[in-house]
Amino acid sequence: MNLRFELTRFLNLCFVLSSAFMFWKGLSLATNSHSPIVVVLSGSMEPAFQRGDVLFLWNRNQRSRVGDVVIYEVEGKSIPIVHRVMREHHSEKNNKQLLLTKGDNNAGNDIPLYANKNIYLNKQSDIVGTVKGYIPQIGYITIWISENKYAKFAMMGLLGLSSLMSNE
Amino acid sequence: MSEILQELGRKLVFPIDFRSQKNTERYQQLILIAGAILASLIGFFAQSLLYLVVTYGLAIVVAMVVVLPAYPAYTREKLDWVKPKISM
Amino acid sequence: MSKPINSYSIPELRQTLDESLPVVFAKLNYKQSFGLIDGKLSIGYLIAVVAAASFFLDKKFAYKEVVGYQTLLVGAYTILSIAFWYYTKYVEKGIKYIGIKKDGNRLYVKTDFEDGRPEYQVELKNGKGVELKIALPVNEVFNEAGYLQNNLFYQWVEKQVKNLETKKTQ
Protein backbone atom coordinates (compact mmCIF):
# COMPACT_ATOMS: atom_id res chain seq x y z
CA MET A 1 0.00 0.00 0.00
CA ASN A 2 2.69 2.41 1.02
CA LEU A 3 4.79 0.96 -1.72
CA ARG A 4 2.26 2.20 -4.28
CA PHE A 5 2.50 5.77 -2.98
CA GLU A 6 6.26 5.62 -3.20
CA LEU A 7 6.01 4.22 -6.71
CA THR A 8 3.60 7.01 -7.72
CA ARG A 9 5.94 9.68 -6.37
CA PHE A 10 8.92 8.14 -8.10
CA LEU A 11 6.92 7.89 -11.31
CA ASN A 12 6.23 11.63 -11.21
CA LEU A 13 9.95 12.27 -10.94
CA CYS A 14 10.54 9.93 -13.90
CA PHE A 15 7.97 11.85 -15.95
CA VAL A 16 9.67 15.18 -15.25
CA LEU A 17 12.99 13.84 -16.52
CA SER A 18 11.74 11.68 -19.37
CA SER A 19 9.30 14.14 -20.95
CA ALA A 20 12.05 16.70 -21.55
CA PHE A 21 14.36 14.09 -23.01
CA MET A 22 11.73 12.47 -25.22
CA PHE A 23 10.62 15.86 -26.51
CA TRP A 24 14.19 16.53 -27.56
CA LYS A 25 14.46 13.08 -29.14
CA GLY A 26 11.18 13.50 -31.02
CA LEU A 27 12.30 16.88 -32.30
CA SER A 28 15.59 15.45 -33.45
CA LEU A 29 13.82 12.64 -35.36
CA ALA A 30 11.35 15.10 -36.91
CA THR A 31 14.12 17.38 -38.13
CA ASN A 32 16.50 14.50 -38.89
CA SER A 33 19.29 16.24 -37.04
CA HIS A 34 21.07 14.85 -33.99
CA SER A 35 21.00 18.24 -32.30
CA PRO A 36 17.97 20.19 -33.58
CA ILE A 37 18.50 23.18 -31.27
CA VAL A 38 21.97 24.66 -30.84
CA VAL A 39 23.52 27.57 -28.99
CA VAL A 40 25.97 29.80 -30.85
CA LEU A 41 29.41 29.69 -29.24
CA SER A 42 31.54 31.84 -31.53
CA GLY A 43 31.34 35.28 -33.04
CA SER A 44 32.21 34.29 -36.59
CA MET A 45 28.69 35.01 -37.85
CA GLU A 46 28.35 38.42 -36.23
CA PRO A 47 26.36 40.57 -36.49
CA ALA A 48 23.77 37.94 -37.51
CA PHE A 49 24.41 35.61 -34.58
CA GLN A 50 26.07 36.43 -31.29
CA ARG A 51 27.31 34.12 -28.58
CA GLY A 52 24.34 32.71 -26.70
CA ASP A 53 21.79 32.96 -29.49
CA VAL A 54 19.63 29.88 -30.00
CA LEU A 55 19.21 28.37 -33.47
CA PHE A 56 16.58 25.90 -34.67
CA LEU A 57 17.79 23.45 -37.29
CA TRP A 58 16.19 21.43 -40.07
CA ASN A 59 17.95 18.65 -41.91
CA ARG A 60 15.36 17.07 -44.18
CA ASN A 61 16.34 19.11 -47.23
CA GLN A 62 18.07 17.17 -50.02
CA ARG A 63 20.33 20.06 -50.97
CA SER A 64 21.59 23.25 -49.44
CA ARG A 65 21.21 26.52 -51.27
CA VAL A 66 23.75 29.30 -51.50
CA GLY A 67 23.05 31.75 -48.67
CA ASP A 68 21.79 29.06 -46.29
CA VAL A 69 23.29 29.16 -42.85
CA VAL A 70 24.38 25.61 -42.03
CA ILE A 71 25.88 23.83 -39.06
CA TYR A 72 28.63 21.38 -39.91
CA GLU A 73 30.87 19.08 -37.98
CA VAL A 74 34.51 18.54 -38.81
CA GLU A 75 36.09 15.18 -38.12
CA GLY A 76 38.17 15.32 -34.98
CA LYS A 77 36.74 18.60 -33.73
CA SER A 78 34.05 18.42 -31.10
CA ILE A 79 32.44 21.81 -31.61
CA PRO A 80 30.08 22.20 -34.57
CA ILE A 81 30.50 25.31 -36.71
CA VAL A 82 27.74 27.70 -37.87
CA HIS A 83 28.62 29.32 -41.20
CA ARG A 84 27.00 30.42 -44.44
CA VAL A 85 27.10 28.47 -47.72
CA MET A 86 28.86 30.57 -50.34
CA ARG A 87 29.13 27.97 -53.12
CA GLU A 88 27.37 24.77 -54.01
CA HIS A 89 28.03 22.19 -56.72
CA HIS A 90 25.52 19.40 -57.13
CA SER A 91 24.86 16.64 -59.59
CA GLU A 92 21.35 16.18 -60.95
CA LYS A 93 21.98 12.44 -61.28
CA ASN A 94 22.68 11.58 -57.66
CA ASN A 95 22.38 13.15 -54.25
CA LYS A 96 25.94 14.34 -54.08
CA GLN A 97 26.50 17.98 -53.23
CA LEU A 98 29.70 19.83 -52.41
CA LEU A 99 29.59 23.03 -50.37
CA LEU A 100 32.02 25.81 -49.59
CA THR A 101 31.21 27.83 -46.47
CA LYS A 102 32.34 31.04 -44.86
CA GLY A 103 31.59 32.95 -41.67
CA ASP A 104 30.04 36.35 -42.34
CA ASN A 105 32.50 37.93 -39.95
CA ASN A 106 35.55 36.03 -41.27
CA ALA A 107 37.70 37.44 -44.06
CA GLY A 108 38.34 34.15 -45.86
CA ASN A 109 36.46 30.96 -46.59
CA ASP A 110 36.48 27.86 -44.42
CA ILE A 111 38.98 25.70 -46.34
CA PRO A 112 41.54 25.96 -43.50
CA LEU A 113 38.92 24.48 -41.11
CA TYR A 114 38.00 21.43 -43.17
CA ALA A 115 39.35 18.01 -42.27
CA ASN A 116 41.78 15.90 -44.33
CA LYS A 117 42.87 18.73 -46.61
CA ASN A 118 39.41 18.83 -48.18
CA ILE A 119 38.40 21.96 -49.99
CA TYR A 120 34.66 21.22 -49.84
CA LEU A 121 32.10 19.94 -47.38
CA ASN A 122 29.88 17.03 -48.26
CA LYS A 123 26.20 17.84 -47.72
CA GLN A 124 25.21 14.26 -46.90
CA SER A 125 27.87 13.47 -44.35
CA ASP A 126 29.07 16.74 -42.84
CA ILE A 127 26.00 18.92 -42.40
CA VAL A 128 24.13 18.69 -39.08
CA GLY A 129 21.34 21.01 -40.18
CA THR A 130 20.25 24.26 -41.78
CA VAL A 131 19.28 27.20 -39.58
CA LYS A 132 15.57 27.95 -39.93
CA GLY A 133 14.68 29.91 -36.80
CA TYR A 134 16.35 32.15 -34.31
CA ILE A 135 15.89 33.34 -30.73
CA PRO A 136 18.40 35.82 -29.36
CA GLN A 137 20.50 35.42 -26.23
CA ILE A 138 18.46 32.97 -24.13
CA GLY A 139 21.10 30.28 -24.67
CA TYR A 140 23.57 32.33 -22.68
CA ILE A 141 22.42 30.45 -19.58
CA THR A 142 23.80 27.19 -20.97
CA ILE A 143 27.11 28.83 -21.89
CA TRP A 144 27.32 30.23 -18.40
CA ILE A 145 26.54 26.87 -16.86
CA SER A 146 28.95 24.90 -19.03
CA GLU A 147 31.81 27.33 -18.51
CA ASN A 148 31.37 27.94 -14.80
CA LYS A 149 31.56 24.87 -12.61
CA TYR A 150 29.89 26.48 -9.59
CA ALA A 151 26.96 27.50 -11.77
CA LYS A 152 26.79 23.91 -12.96
CA PHE A 153 26.51 22.52 -9.43
CA ALA A 154 24.02 25.20 -8.42
CA MET A 155 21.84 24.43 -11.41
CA MET A 156 21.91 20.66 -10.83
CA GLY A 157 21.09 21.15 -7.16
CA LEU A 158 18.23 23.50 -7.95
CA LEU A 159 16.76 21.11 -10.52
CA GLY A 160 17.02 18.17 -8.13
CA LEU A 161 15.47 20.08 -5.24
CA SER A 162 12.58 21.48 -7.21
CA SER A 163 11.69 18.11 -8.69
CA LEU A 164 11.79 16.51 -5.23
CA MET A 165 9.76 19.24 -3.57
CA SER A 166 6.99 19.63 -6.10
CA ASN A 167 3.99 17.55 -5.17
CA GLU A 168 1.92 18.06 -8.26
CA MET B 1 22.61 19.70 8.44
CA SER B 2 19.40 18.56 6.80
CA GLU B 3 17.46 19.79 9.83
CA ILE B 4 18.94 23.25 9.45
CA LEU B 5 18.03 23.21 5.78
CA GLN B 6 14.50 22.14 6.60
CA GLU B 7 14.20 24.87 9.20
CA LEU B 8 15.47 27.38 6.63
CA GLY B 9 13.01 26.02 4.09
CA ARG B 10 10.12 26.54 6.52
CA LYS B 11 11.21 30.15 7.10
CA LEU B 12 11.29 30.91 3.38
CA VAL B 13 7.78 29.71 2.57
CA PHE B 14 5.98 33.05 3.12
CA PRO B 15 2.52 31.51 2.91
CA ILE B 16 -0.59 33.50 2.01
CA ASP B 17 -4.20 32.65 2.75
CA PHE B 18 -6.39 30.60 0.46
CA ARG B 19 -8.49 33.43 -0.92
CA SER B 20 -5.35 35.43 -1.78
CA GLN B 21 -3.87 32.42 -3.53
CA LYS B 22 -6.74 32.57 -5.97
CA ASN B 23 -6.74 36.37 -6.16
CA THR B 24 -3.02 36.79 -6.77
CA GLU B 25 -3.20 34.30 -9.60
CA ARG B 26 -5.97 36.35 -11.16
CA TYR B 27 -4.11 39.66 -10.67
CA GLN B 28 -1.01 38.13 -12.17
CA GLN B 29 -2.88 36.95 -15.23
CA LEU B 30 -4.59 40.32 -15.74
CA ILE B 31 -1.37 42.31 -15.37
CA LEU B 32 0.56 40.07 -17.74
CA ILE B 33 -2.17 39.97 -20.41
CA ALA B 34 -2.64 43.74 -20.27
CA GLY B 35 1.12 44.20 -20.31
CA ALA B 36 1.54 41.89 -23.29
CA ILE B 37 -1.15 43.64 -25.33
CA LEU B 38 0.14 47.10 -24.42
CA ALA B 39 3.72 46.09 -25.20
CA SER B 40 2.71 44.68 -28.59
CA LEU B 41 0.81 47.84 -29.52
CA ILE B 42 3.52 50.25 -28.34
CA GLY B 43 6.20 48.20 -30.03
CA PHE B 44 4.30 47.91 -33.30
CA PHE B 45 3.38 51.56 -33.61
CA ALA B 46 6.84 52.72 -32.61
CA GLN B 47 8.28 49.95 -34.86
CA SER B 48 10.69 49.18 -32.07
CA LEU B 49 11.31 45.84 -30.42
CA LEU B 50 13.18 47.65 -27.65
CA TYR B 51 10.01 49.48 -26.57
CA LEU B 52 8.14 46.19 -26.68
CA VAL B 53 10.65 44.40 -24.49
CA VAL B 54 10.88 47.28 -22.01
CA THR B 55 7.09 47.58 -21.70
CA TYR B 56 6.63 43.87 -21.19
CA GLY B 57 9.53 43.83 -18.73
CA LEU B 58 7.82 46.59 -16.74
CA ALA B 59 4.59 44.56 -16.71
CA ILE B 60 6.52 41.60 -15.30
CA VAL B 61 8.08 43.81 -12.61
CA VAL B 62 4.63 45.14 -11.66
CA ALA B 63 3.31 41.57 -11.49
CA MET B 64 6.25 40.58 -9.28
CA VAL B 65 5.61 43.47 -6.89
CA VAL B 66 1.91 42.68 -6.68
CA VAL B 67 2.13 38.91 -6.44
CA LEU B 68 5.37 37.77 -4.85
CA PRO B 69 5.56 39.32 -1.36
CA ALA B 70 3.29 37.98 1.38
CA TYR B 71 1.68 41.34 2.21
CA PRO B 72 -0.35 41.50 5.45
CA ALA B 73 -3.44 41.89 3.27
CA TYR B 74 -2.71 38.47 1.79
CA THR B 75 -2.33 36.74 5.14
CA ARG B 76 -5.30 38.27 6.94
CA GLU B 77 -7.70 35.37 6.57
CA LYS B 78 -6.55 32.89 9.13
CA LEU B 79 -8.47 29.67 9.45
CA ASP B 80 -9.45 28.26 12.83
CA TRP B 81 -7.38 25.12 12.81
CA VAL B 82 -8.18 22.35 15.23
CA LYS B 83 -6.17 22.48 18.43
CA PRO B 84 -3.25 20.12 18.42
CA LYS B 85 -3.81 16.93 20.26
CA ILE B 86 -1.20 14.49 21.29
CA SER B 87 -1.47 11.82 18.68
CA MET B 88 0.25 8.49 18.81
CA MET C 1 2.02 10.88 9.50
CA SER C 2 5.25 11.99 11.02
CA LYS C 3 5.98 14.97 8.79
CA PRO C 4 4.08 18.23 9.10
CA ILE C 5 2.92 19.90 5.87
CA ASN C 6 2.37 23.50 4.91
CA SER C 7 -1.21 23.88 6.01
CA TYR C 8 -1.84 26.62 3.42
CA SER C 9 -0.72 24.51 0.46
CA ILE C 10 -3.53 22.83 -1.42
CA PRO C 11 -1.29 20.29 -3.21
CA GLU C 12 0.17 19.16 0.12
CA LEU C 13 -3.25 18.98 1.77
CA ARG C 14 -4.55 16.95 -1.12
CA GLN C 15 -1.68 14.52 -1.02
CA THR C 16 -1.85 13.97 2.74
CA LEU C 17 -5.61 13.42 2.71
CA ASP C 18 -5.54 11.16 -0.34
CA GLU C 19 -2.77 9.07 1.13
CA SER C 20 -4.59 8.58 4.43
CA LEU C 21 -7.77 7.32 2.75
CA PRO C 22 -6.64 3.64 2.70
CA VAL C 23 -5.83 3.75 6.42
CA VAL C 24 -9.20 5.22 7.28
CA PHE C 25 -11.21 2.83 5.16
CA ALA C 26 -9.23 -0.14 6.41
CA LYS C 27 -10.47 0.78 9.89
CA LEU C 28 -14.00 0.76 8.47
CA ASN C 29 -13.48 -2.84 7.34
CA TYR C 30 -12.98 -2.09 3.66
CA LYS C 31 -10.43 -3.99 1.65
CA GLN C 32 -8.70 -1.88 -0.97
CA SER C 33 -8.94 -2.87 -4.62
CA PHE C 34 -5.72 -1.90 -6.36
CA GLY C 35 -6.88 -2.48 -9.93
CA LEU C 36 -7.01 1.15 -10.99
CA ILE C 37 -3.75 2.18 -9.35
CA ASP C 38 -1.91 -0.84 -10.70
CA GLY C 39 -3.17 -0.15 -14.20
CA LYS C 40 -1.99 3.42 -13.99
CA LEU C 41 1.37 2.48 -12.51
CA SER C 42 2.03 -0.16 -15.14
CA ILE C 43 1.33 2.20 -18.04
CA GLY C 44 3.41 4.86 -16.28
CA TYR C 45 6.40 2.62 -15.72
CA LEU C 46 6.16 1.29 -19.25
CA ILE C 47 6.56 4.90 -20.40
CA ALA C 48 9.53 5.34 -18.06
CA VAL C 49 11.16 2.15 -19.40
CA VAL C 50 10.72 3.27 -23.00
CA ALA C 51 12.26 6.64 -22.18
CA ALA C 52 15.13 4.98 -20.33
CA ALA C 53 15.80 2.68 -23.29
CA SER C 54 15.88 5.67 -25.62
CA PHE C 55 18.24 7.51 -23.28
CA PHE C 56 20.51 4.47 -23.06
CA LEU C 57 20.66 4.07 -26.86
CA ASP C 58 21.38 7.78 -27.18
CA LYS C 59 24.32 7.58 -24.78
CA LYS C 60 25.81 4.37 -26.18
CA PHE C 61 25.47 4.77 -29.93
CA ALA C 62 25.85 7.47 -32.55
CA TYR C 63 22.69 9.13 -33.81
CA LYS C 64 22.75 7.59 -37.27
CA GLU C 65 23.27 3.99 -36.07
CA VAL C 66 20.05 3.83 -34.07
CA VAL C 67 17.64 6.16 -35.88
CA GLY C 68 15.30 3.25 -36.64
CA TYR C 69 15.07 2.06 -33.04
CA GLN C 70 14.71 5.60 -31.77
CA THR C 71 11.80 6.20 -34.14
CA LEU C 72 10.10 3.10 -32.75
CA LEU C 73 10.76 4.17 -29.17
CA VAL C 74 9.51 7.72 -29.68
CA GLY C 75 6.42 6.32 -31.41
CA ALA C 76 5.81 3.93 -28.50
CA TYR C 77 6.34 6.77 -26.04
CA THR C 78 3.78 8.95 -27.82
CA ILE C 79 1.16 6.19 -27.98
CA LEU C 80 1.71 5.21 -24.33
CA SER C 81 1.50 8.83 -23.23
CA ILE C 82 -1.83 9.22 -25.00
CA ALA C 83 -2.99 5.97 -23.37
CA PHE C 84 -1.89 7.28 -19.97
CA TRP C 85 -3.74 10.54 -20.50
CA TYR C 86 -6.86 8.66 -21.60
CA TYR C 87 -6.62 6.35 -18.60
CA THR C 88 -6.41 9.16 -16.05
CA LYS C 89 -9.13 11.18 -17.73
CA TYR C 90 -11.74 8.55 -18.72
CA VAL C 91 -10.96 5.41 -16.72
CA GLU C 92 -9.67 6.71 -13.41
CA LYS C 93 -11.79 9.88 -13.47
CA GLY C 94 -10.35 11.18 -10.23
CA ILE C 95 -11.12 8.01 -8.26
CA LYS C 96 -8.60 7.86 -5.44
CA TYR C 97 -9.79 4.80 -3.59
CA ILE C 98 -11.86 1.69 -4.29
CA GLY C 99 -12.89 -0.42 -1.32
CA ILE C 100 -14.69 -3.76 -1.09
CA LYS C 101 -16.62 -4.85 1.98
CA LYS C 102 -16.92 -8.45 3.04
CA ASP C 103 -20.45 -8.64 1.62
CA GLY C 104 -19.03 -7.67 -1.75
CA ASN C 105 -20.30 -4.11 -1.65
CA ARG C 106 -18.03 -1.70 -3.50
CA LEU C 107 -17.24 1.88 -2.60
CA TYR C 108 -15.68 4.44 -4.95
CA VAL C 109 -14.11 7.60 -3.56
CA LYS C 110 -13.37 10.60 -5.77
CA THR C 111 -11.65 13.61 -4.28
CA ASP C 112 -10.79 17.08 -5.48
CA PHE C 113 -10.00 20.64 -4.44
CA GLU C 114 -11.45 23.77 -5.97
CA ASP C 115 -9.08 26.59 -6.75
CA GLY C 116 -8.40 28.71 -3.68
CA ARG C 117 -10.93 26.96 -1.41
CA PRO C 118 -9.67 24.97 1.56
CA GLU C 119 -12.37 22.34 1.22
CA TYR C 120 -11.77 18.69 0.50
CA GLN C 121 -14.47 17.78 -2.03
CA VAL C 122 -15.37 14.13 -1.61
CA GLU C 123 -17.70 12.12 -3.79
CA LEU C 124 -18.75 8.72 -2.43
CA LYS C 125 -20.44 6.20 -4.64
CA ASN C 126 -21.40 2.62 -3.89
CA GLY C 127 -21.95 -0.34 -6.16
CA LYS C 128 -25.64 0.42 -6.58
CA GLY C 129 -24.98 3.83 -8.01
CA VAL C 130 -26.00 5.87 -4.96
CA GLU C 131 -23.91 9.02 -4.75
CA LEU C 132 -23.04 11.43 -1.97
CA LYS C 133 -21.16 14.69 -2.48
CA ILE C 134 -19.72 16.39 0.57
CA ALA C 135 -17.07 18.96 1.38
CA LEU C 136 -14.76 18.86 4.37
CA PRO C 137 -13.19 22.16 5.47
CA VAL C 138 -9.55 21.27 5.98
CA ASN C 139 -9.24 23.25 9.20
CA GLU C 140 -11.50 20.70 10.87
CA VAL C 141 -8.93 17.92 10.50
CA PHE C 142 -5.56 19.71 10.36
CA ASN C 143 -3.91 21.69 13.12
CA GLU C 144 -2.00 24.91 12.62
CA ALA C 145 1.38 23.17 12.55
CA GLY C 146 0.24 21.04 9.61
CA TYR C 147 -0.45 17.68 11.22
CA LEU C 148 -3.46 15.69 10.12
CA GLN C 149 -5.61 14.67 13.10
CA ASN C 150 -6.25 11.10 12.08
CA ASN C 151 -9.01 10.42 14.55
CA LEU C 152 -11.02 13.49 13.46
CA PHE C 153 -10.69 12.57 9.81
CA TYR C 154 -11.72 9.02 10.62
CA GLN C 155 -14.80 10.18 12.49
CA TRP C 156 -15.82 12.42 9.63
CA VAL C 157 -15.42 9.71 7.01
CA GLU C 158 -17.29 7.21 9.16
CA LYS C 159 -20.22 9.61 9.44
CA GLN C 160 -20.30 10.19 5.67
CA VAL C 161 -20.23 6.48 4.90
CA LYS C 162 -23.15 6.00 7.28
CA ASN C 163 -25.03 8.79 5.51
CA LEU C 164 -24.43 7.03 2.23
CA GLU C 165 -25.86 3.79 3.63
CA THR C 166 -28.98 5.53 4.93
CA LYS C 167 -29.42 7.33 1.64
CA LYS C 168 -29.46 3.94 -0.02
CA THR C 169 -32.27 2.65 2.15
CA GLN C 170 -34.51 5.59 1.39
Added chain:
Amino acid sequence: MFSLSQRIQTLSNQALTFACFIFVFVIATSWLQLIQQHAFMTPSSIDNIKTSINLRTSRYYGSMNGKPKENSKILFDLNTDLSPLFNWNTKQVFVYLTGEYEGQLRPQTKSEVTYWDKIITKGDNAKLQLKNVRSKYAVWDLEEVFVGRELTFKLKWNIQPWIGPLIYGEANGNKTITITSGKPANVKNEKKSSA
Protein backbone atom coordinates in the same frame (compact mmCIF):
# COMPACT_ATOMS: atom_id res chain seq x y z
CA MET D 1 0.41 30.04 -5.16
CA PHE D 2 0.76 29.40 -1.42
CA SER D 3 4.52 29.78 -1.10
CA LEU D 4 7.06 32.23 -2.43
CA SER D 5 8.81 29.62 -4.57
CA GLN D 6 5.53 28.53 -6.08
CA ARG D 7 4.54 32.11 -6.83
CA ILE D 8 7.87 32.68 -8.56
CA GLN D 9 7.37 29.50 -10.57
CA THR D 10 3.84 30.28 -11.79
CA LEU D 11 4.78 33.89 -12.50
CA SER D 12 7.77 32.96 -14.64
CA ASN D 13 5.79 30.23 -16.42
CA GLN D 14 2.99 32.59 -17.28
CA ALA D 15 5.33 35.42 -18.27
CA LEU D 16 7.06 33.02 -20.65
CA THR D 17 3.77 31.81 -22.12
CA PHE D 18 2.63 35.34 -22.92
CA ALA D 19 6.09 36.14 -24.27
CA CYS D 20 5.57 33.33 -26.78
CA PHE D 21 2.30 34.96 -27.90
CA ILE D 22 4.15 38.27 -28.31
CA PHE D 23 6.80 36.55 -30.44
CA VAL D 24 4.13 35.11 -32.70
CA PHE D 25 2.61 38.58 -33.03
CA VAL D 26 5.99 40.10 -33.93
CA ILE D 27 6.77 37.39 -36.48
CA ALA D 28 3.33 37.59 -38.10
CA THR D 29 3.22 41.40 -38.35
CA SER D 30 6.74 41.67 -39.72
CA TRP D 31 5.89 39.06 -42.35
CA LEU D 32 2.76 41.01 -43.34
CA GLN D 33 4.83 44.18 -43.56
CA LEU D 34 7.22 42.47 -45.97
CA ILE D 35 4.33 41.46 -48.21
CA GLN D 36 2.71 44.87 -47.98
CA GLN D 37 5.95 46.57 -49.03
CA HIS D 38 6.38 44.14 -51.96
CA ALA D 39 9.69 42.96 -50.53
CA PHE D 40 9.59 39.79 -52.61
CA MET D 41 9.40 41.75 -55.86
CA THR D 42 12.26 44.20 -55.41
CA PRO D 43 13.69 45.34 -58.75
CA SER D 44 17.42 45.31 -59.29
CA SER D 45 19.81 45.76 -62.19
CA ILE D 46 23.20 44.14 -62.57
CA ASP D 47 25.07 45.80 -65.43
CA ASN D 48 28.40 46.26 -67.03
CA ILE D 49 29.89 42.95 -65.92
CA LYS D 50 33.53 42.49 -66.82
CA THR D 51 35.20 39.19 -66.16
CA SER D 52 38.82 38.26 -65.64
CA ILE D 53 40.73 35.03 -65.01
CA ASN D 54 43.78 34.33 -62.86
CA LEU D 55 45.70 31.08 -62.50
CA ARG D 56 46.27 30.08 -58.85
CA THR D 57 48.17 27.14 -57.41
CA SER D 58 47.20 27.40 -53.75
CA ARG D 59 44.84 24.92 -52.07
CA TYR D 60 42.95 27.92 -50.75
CA TYR D 61 42.16 28.87 -54.34
CA GLY D 62 40.90 25.46 -55.40
CA SER D 63 44.15 23.98 -56.70
CA MET D 64 44.59 20.25 -56.14
CA ASN D 65 47.94 18.47 -56.36
CA GLY D 66 49.68 21.62 -57.56
CA LYS D 67 47.66 21.85 -60.78
CA PRO D 68 46.85 25.50 -61.49
CA LYS D 69 43.17 26.44 -61.26
CA GLU D 70 41.38 29.17 -63.15
CA ASN D 71 40.08 31.75 -60.71
CA SER D 72 37.43 34.13 -61.96
CA LYS D 73 36.77 37.67 -60.76
CA ILE D 74 34.33 40.28 -61.98
CA LEU D 75 33.68 44.00 -62.02
CA PHE D 76 30.04 45.08 -62.02
CA ASP D 77 27.48 47.83 -61.50
CA LEU D 78 24.54 47.23 -59.21
CA ASN D 79 21.41 49.27 -58.58
CA THR D 80 18.70 48.27 -56.19
CA ASP D 81 16.74 49.51 -53.22
CA LEU D 82 16.34 46.95 -50.44
CA SER D 83 14.65 49.25 -47.91
CA PRO D 84 11.35 47.30 -48.19
CA LEU D 85 13.14 44.46 -46.41
CA PHE D 86 13.52 46.52 -43.27
CA ASN D 87 10.92 46.55 -40.53
CA TRP D 88 10.90 46.23 -36.77
CA ASN D 89 11.98 42.62 -36.82
CA THR D 90 14.90 43.01 -39.25
CA LYS D 91 18.26 42.68 -37.57
CA GLN D 92 20.31 42.63 -40.74
CA VAL D 93 20.00 41.91 -44.42
CA PHE D 94 22.65 39.80 -46.10
CA VAL D 95 22.72 40.59 -49.84
CA TYR D 96 24.72 38.39 -52.14
CA LEU D 97 25.44 38.28 -55.84
CA THR D 98 25.63 34.77 -57.22
CA GLY D 99 26.34 33.18 -60.57
CA GLU D 100 24.61 29.98 -61.68
CA TYR D 101 26.08 27.73 -64.36
CA GLU D 102 26.30 24.19 -65.70
CA GLY D 103 29.37 22.02 -65.94
CA GLN D 104 31.17 21.91 -69.27
CA LEU D 105 32.46 18.34 -69.19
CA ARG D 106 29.56 17.18 -67.02
CA PRO D 107 26.50 19.26 -67.91
CA GLN D 108 24.39 17.51 -65.27
CA THR D 109 26.48 19.24 -62.61
CA LYS D 110 24.84 22.50 -61.58
CA SER D 111 26.66 25.12 -59.58
CA GLU D 112 25.97 28.37 -57.85
CA VAL D 113 28.77 30.57 -56.58
CA THR D 114 28.92 33.83 -54.64
CA TYR D 115 30.98 36.67 -56.13
CA TRP D 116 30.07 39.43 -53.78
CA ASP D 117 28.10 39.98 -50.62
CA LYS D 118 27.27 42.73 -48.17
CA ILE D 119 25.72 43.01 -44.72
CA ILE D 120 23.26 45.87 -44.27
CA THR D 121 22.12 46.61 -40.74
CA LYS D 122 20.18 49.83 -41.28
CA GLY D 123 17.29 50.63 -43.60
CA ASP D 124 18.93 53.96 -44.40
CA ASN D 125 21.85 52.14 -46.03
CA ALA D 126 19.66 49.79 -48.04
CA LYS D 127 19.77 51.76 -51.29
CA LEU D 128 22.63 50.26 -53.29
CA GLN D 129 24.12 52.23 -56.17
CA LEU D 130 27.41 50.56 -56.94
CA LYS D 131 29.62 51.47 -59.88
CA ASN D 132 32.44 49.31 -61.17
CA VAL D 133 32.74 47.30 -57.99
CA ARG D 134 35.19 44.42 -57.73
CA SER D 135 33.90 41.01 -56.67
CA LYS D 136 34.86 40.07 -53.11
CA TYR D 137 35.80 36.49 -53.93
CA ALA D 138 37.90 34.71 -56.53
CA VAL D 139 35.75 31.88 -57.85
CA TRP D 140 36.93 28.56 -59.25
CA ASP D 141 34.98 25.58 -60.53
CA LEU D 142 35.27 21.85 -59.95
CA GLU D 143 36.63 21.61 -63.48
CA GLU D 144 39.96 23.08 -64.51
CA VAL D 145 38.60 25.46 -67.11
CA PHE D 146 36.26 28.30 -66.26
CA VAL D 147 36.55 30.34 -69.46
CA GLY D 148 33.61 30.01 -71.80
CA ARG D 149 31.05 29.19 -69.13
CA GLU D 150 27.72 30.95 -69.27
CA LEU D 151 26.87 32.45 -65.88
CA THR D 152 23.48 33.79 -64.80
CA PHE D 153 23.97 36.47 -62.17
CA LYS D 154 21.28 36.93 -59.55
CA LEU D 155 20.95 39.21 -56.60
CA LYS D 156 19.66 37.34 -53.55
CA TRP D 157 18.98 38.34 -49.99
CA ASN D 158 18.50 36.87 -46.56
CA ILE D 159 16.75 38.66 -43.72
CA GLN D 160 18.16 37.86 -40.30
CA PRO D 161 15.34 38.68 -37.87
CA TRP D 162 15.61 39.74 -34.23
CA ILE D 163 13.44 36.74 -33.53
CA GLY D 164 11.78 34.09 -35.68
CA PRO D 165 12.47 32.40 -39.00
CA LEU D 166 15.22 33.38 -41.43
CA ILE D 167 13.66 34.72 -44.65
CA TYR D 168 15.18 34.28 -48.09
CA GLY D 169 14.37 35.98 -51.38
CA GLU D 170 15.64 37.08 -54.74
CA ALA D 171 15.55 40.50 -56.38
CA ASN D 172 14.03 40.74 -59.84
CA GLY D 173 16.37 41.25 -62.78
CA ASN D 174 19.22 38.89 -63.57
CA LYS D 175 21.94 38.92 -66.17
CA THR D 176 23.58 36.17 -68.20
CA ILE D 177 27.14 36.56 -69.38
CA THR D 178 29.96 34.38 -70.71
CA ILE D 179 33.23 34.22 -68.80
CA THR D 180 36.17 35.38 -70.87
CA SER D 181 39.83 35.17 -70.10
CA GLY D 182 39.57 38.89 -69.43
CA LYS D 183 42.58 40.38 -71.11
CA PRO D 184 42.53 44.19 -70.94
CA ALA D 185 41.84 44.42 -74.67
CA ASN D 186 38.76 42.27 -74.25
CA VAL D 187 37.37 44.51 -71.59
CA LYS D 188 37.87 47.50 -73.84
CA ASN D 189 36.08 45.74 -76.68
CA GLU D 190 33.14 44.98 -74.46
CA LYS D 191 32.94 48.57 -73.38
CA LYS D 192 32.91 49.72 -76.98
CA SER D 193 30.24 47.32 -77.99
CA SER D 194 28.04 48.19 -75.10
CA ALA D 195 28.43 51.92 -75.66
